[in-house]
Amino acid sequence: MEEILNVNETYLTFRLGKEMFAASIEKAINIIEMVTITEVPRSPEYMMGIVNVRGSVLPVIDTRMKFGMPPSEVSRTSVIVTFNIEIDGDTTYVGALVDEPGSVIELTPDQISDPPNIGAKYKSELVIGTFKDEEDRFVLLIDIDKVFTLDELLEIETNTNTSDNIDN
Amino acid sequence: MDEFRKKFIEEATDLINALESSVLSLENNANDKEIINEVFRIMHSLKGGGAMFGFLAISEFTHNLENIYDEIRTNKKSITKDLLDITFISVDHLRNLIKSDADTNQAVQNKQKELLAKISSYVNEKTEIVTEENTADEQNNNISTYYIVFKPNKDIFDNGTNPLFLLDDIAKLGNSYPVVRAKDVPGIGAIDYTRCYIYWEIFLETSQNESEISDIFMFVEDDCDLSVTKISETNTISDLRFVELLNDADNGVIFEPEEINAIIKSLKKVVEEPQSIQNADDKIKKFSKESEITSIRIATEKIDIYMNLVSELVTALAGLKLSTTRLADPDLIEITENIENITDQIRDNALSITLIPIENTVVRFRRLVRDLSADFNKSIDFQTIGTDTTIDKTLLQIITDPLMHIIRNSIDHGIEYPDQRVKNGKSPIGNITLRAYRSGSNVHIEVEDDGKGLDVERIMSKAKEKNFVSQETPVSKAEAIKVIFHPGFSTVDKITDISGRGVGMDVLKRKMFDVRGDIYVETEKNKGTKITLKVPLTLSIVDGLLVTLRDKLYIIPLTSIARIKDVTYKFLTETSRNVAIIDNKQVPFYMLRDELDIKGDYPEEVKFIMIKYEGKHVGLVFDTIIGEYQAVLKPLGKLYKKHEIISGASILGNGKVALVLDTNKIIQKFSETSNQ
The missing domain is CATH 3.30.70.260 (ACT domain)
Known part of the structure; x- marks a missing residue:
């Protein structure tokens, strides 16, 4: 434990499939409604393409695929969350397609538990911790910078067993 | 404080560059009071700034140098070649002084002492004053x-x-x-x-x-x-x-x-x-x-934001025009026209802000020619024409090294030694001319020397030796010249530290292609060589052709298109091994729907667009052509940086996104995969 700050931090939660995730609100720029995505040929499958956001080009990522889940099916609740991430010291914007935006939650450090142990493939540095949201759902708090700077697909599927383990 | 020091270093770099440029012009107009004053002013600014931000070495150094120029300014001393030499070395020294390690670097410290000694001995020297009435002083603004x-x-x-x-x-x-x-x-x-x-x-x-x-x-x-x-x-x-x-x-x-x-x-x-x-x-x-303050310094970030806003404005205007046409309200039409006029001007103006004159790097070349010609014992007159031609800042950075390389080559290999020149019936002084001009949406920069020209026969024998060309078939002069762009080609047996290392022309050519430019060489034995770089005015605007594949929009840069032909899909499917016979010529082609994984069949009539690729034509097959389109190129961002075949995206007036294809890379990529 390098530092424990007794300051409340704010997080944005979102749903992918049946799982809930959260990222620091400072990383989220805005949430945009679903628009037509222009595919970029010959790019990885999880890179859905680009969209026009008020005259600028924003790459959109199928977050579900990036997290090792089946590809997203665009529904009425789907939105694109724009995150600012750092790649090689530069700030860049990425649109993450999520199934449904959640809420903005303020947490004290002691409300966040240590990351669960989710098997060999899981990279511990991607998950900062876990917590329960207001509907008592289990939420994985992820490090957005690291998630989107890695090229390969990730395996952070969780199951109820693991959530029981930390809920001690 | 660091912030301020950074700012000072930025400013000092500009000032030192300006100083170098002024001293260079002083060399030719030793009595021009305007320039002497300018030199004095710059030194004074450096001294003041240096003292204020803790660059004491700079302020001490410029203080002494400034003393000399003060005496010249007040006609107590005159400009000599020695003084100019000292000043040039001082300029280099000043550049080292603003580097972060200046205080600890022993070599820099020693240089400081050495130069200060030289300068003070110069100040004490008694020199005869040669003054001319300043006639050039009269303000002549030529209106x-x-x-x-x-x-x-x-x-x-x-x-x-x-x-x-x-x-x-x-x-x-x-x-x-x-x-x-x-x-x-x-x-x-x-x-x-x-x-x-x-x-x-x-x-x-x-x-x-x-x-x-x-x-x-x-x-x-x-x-x-x-x-x-x-x-x-x-x-x-x-x-x-x-x-x-x-x-x-x-x-x-x-x-x-x-x-x-x-x-x-x-x-x-x-x-x-x-x-x-x-x-x-x-x-x-x-x-x-x-x-008068004639220019201000703006962070490039702010300019980028401004450019983005301008292109948003252009896009928004396209939407406004669509609605205006639909509503057909006379008042609205007038307002829209007015906004269109203003938007055009804003766009041009925004573009001109990101463009800077080529002169900015030419100063470095003047210095290079001056120093190198001394090293080689050759006397060279370096002329520049049209250096007020403007070009995108990024592009200028990209072409600076290639130009430097070309000029070095000219001095090293092109221009002969004075006695040799006289023997060949030329003036002992060699000429190198740098000429820049704008042609359409491109800028041409020529470097021409009146040296011995490329030895085409020698190039050919070298090329045969290295098996770059076939041994038997005779080769035309134009083809022979192309050989110098072959990777690893060099005719020089002895490698000097200036040029001749074999990484050269091929690298230049690739660099030019990367920015949608080109390079040409013309040469005449004993008359000289002319190398022309062609670069687009800016990387952010592409004159392109808007085409479709199913419902997807793509833009092909017009510069890469050789011809367009209407053919039937049937005609193409009946060819063997994807080579079509167009006007009695074999043209290999790629079905882009297949290559880009776009589902569905082509329509019966398709567009066969012939792309210039390495001196040949290669066909790319599209569904339809919508028309010419001036695209504002937007990068796809870091996440797509590994993506080579798309050079960017452009947002059309109706808000749709079209991808800009890099045709060179596409053909290169596709030919690699089909050869495997």
């Missing part, structure tokens, strides 16, 4: 007044020309005073609104010459009567009495030449008298010229 009669033909509107835009362009050249002639306008019932009935007489004071004015009318030459006459060598229109006299003489018809002459003459008489007042005026003007 003349022109009288332009622009009489458009009645049918000028037919080809879409708006004469008012031409008047706008004239007004941009300087101070203009247009007089409208509307006496030919018929009665209200007889007006045909597709005809132009009016014409203009324009008085223009400008520093541009006649051809610049005529250039504005370049595209309407055949559609109008035009005359441009210089009526005086001064800024006549600024004289209020001129306009007054003009109005008095105006009787609704075109001015007679005599009338204008008479007005000019009567003005002159009055002007010549109050000489002393004029002089005082000049002095004030000069003073204010010095203190």
Whole structure:
């Protein structure tokens, strides 16, 4: 434990499939409604393409695929969350397609538990911790910078067993 | 504080560059008081800034150097070659002083001591003063007044020309005073609104010459009567009495030449008298010229934001135009036209902000030629033409190294030693000319020397030796020259530290292709070599062709398109191994729907677009062509940085996104995969 700050931090939660995730609100720029995505040929499958956001080009990522889940099916609740991430010291914007935006939650450090142990493939540095949201759902708090700077697909599927383990 | 030091380093770098450039021009005009003052001023700024931000070495150093120039300024000393040499070395030294390790670097410290000693010995030296009356001092801003009669033909509107835009362009050249002639306008019932009935007489004071004015009318030459006459060598229109006299003489018809002459003459008489007042005026003007802030420093980030906003504006305008056409409201149409006009100007202006003159790097080349020609014992006259041509900042950075390389090559291999030159019947002084000019949406930069030229025979034998060309078949001169762009090619057996390391022309060529540019070589034995770099004006705007594959939009840069042919899908499917016979020539082609994984079949009629690729043509097959399109190129961002075949995206007026294809990379990629 390098530092424990007794300051409340704010997080944005979102749903992918049946799982809930959260990222620091400072990383989220805005949430945009679903628009037509222009595919970029010959790019990885999880890179859905680009969209026009008020005259600028924003790459959109199928977050579900990036997290090792089946590809997203665009529904009425789907939105694109724009995150600012750092790649090689530069700030860049990425649109993450999520199934449904959640809420903005303020947490004290002691409300966040240590990351669960989710098997060999899981990279511990991607998950900062876990917590329960207001509907008592289990939420994985992820490090957005690291998630989107890695090229390969990730395996952070969780199951109820693991959530029981930390809920001690 | 670090923030301030950073700022100072930025500023100091500019100042040092300006100093170098001034000292270079001082070399040719040793007695030009303006330049000496400039040198003094720059040193003074460096000294002040250095002291304020803790760069004490800089302030100490410039203080001493400044002393010399103060004495020159006050005619106590004169400029000598020795002094200029010291100053040049000092410029290099100053560059080292602003580096972060200057305080600890022993070599820099020693240099400081050595140079200070030289400078102080120079100050103490007694030199004879050679002064000339400064004649070049007279302020000469070359403003003349022109009288332009622009009489458009009645049918000028037919080809879409708006004469008012031409008047706008004239007004941009300087101070203009247009007089409208509307006496030919018929009665209200007889007006045909597709005809132009009016014409203009324009008085223009400008520093541009006649051809610049005529250039504005370049595209309407055949559609109008035009005359441009210089009526005086001064800024006549600024004289209020001129306009007054003009109005008095105006009787609704075109001015007679005599009338204008008479007005000019009567003005002159009055002007010549109050000489002393004029002089005082000049002095004030000069003073204010010095203190005037003519440029400001802006963070490139801010410019990027500005450029983004401008392209958003352009996109928004396209939407507005669509709605305006649909609503057909006369008031709205007028407002939209007005906004369109302003937007065009903002766009041009925004573009011009990101462009900087080539002169910015040419200073470095002057210095390079000066130093290298001394190293090689060759005397070289380096001339530059058109260095005020502007180009995108990023592109300028990209072409600087290639140009440096070309100039080095010219000095090392091109220009002969003086005795050799005399033997060949040339002047002992070699010439290298750097010429820059704009042509359409490209900038051409030529480096021409009058040296010995490329040895085509030697190139060929080397090429055969290395098996770059076949041994038997004879090769034309043009083909032989192409060999020098082959990777690993060099004719030089002995490698100097300047050039000849074999990484050269092939790297240049690739660099040029990467920025959608090109490189050409012309050479003549004993006459010299000319190397031309062609680069687009900016990387952010592409003149392209908008094409479709199913419902997807793509843009192909026009520069890469050789020809377009309508063919049937059946014709292509019946070819063997994807090679079509077009006009008796074999053209390999790629079905882009397959290559880009776009589902569905092609329509019956398809577009066969022939792309220039390595001197050959390669076909790319698309569904349809929508038309030409000037695309504002947006990068796809870091996440797509590994993506080579798409060079960016462009947002169309209706908000849709089109991808810009990098045709070179596409063909390269596809041919690799099909060969595997």
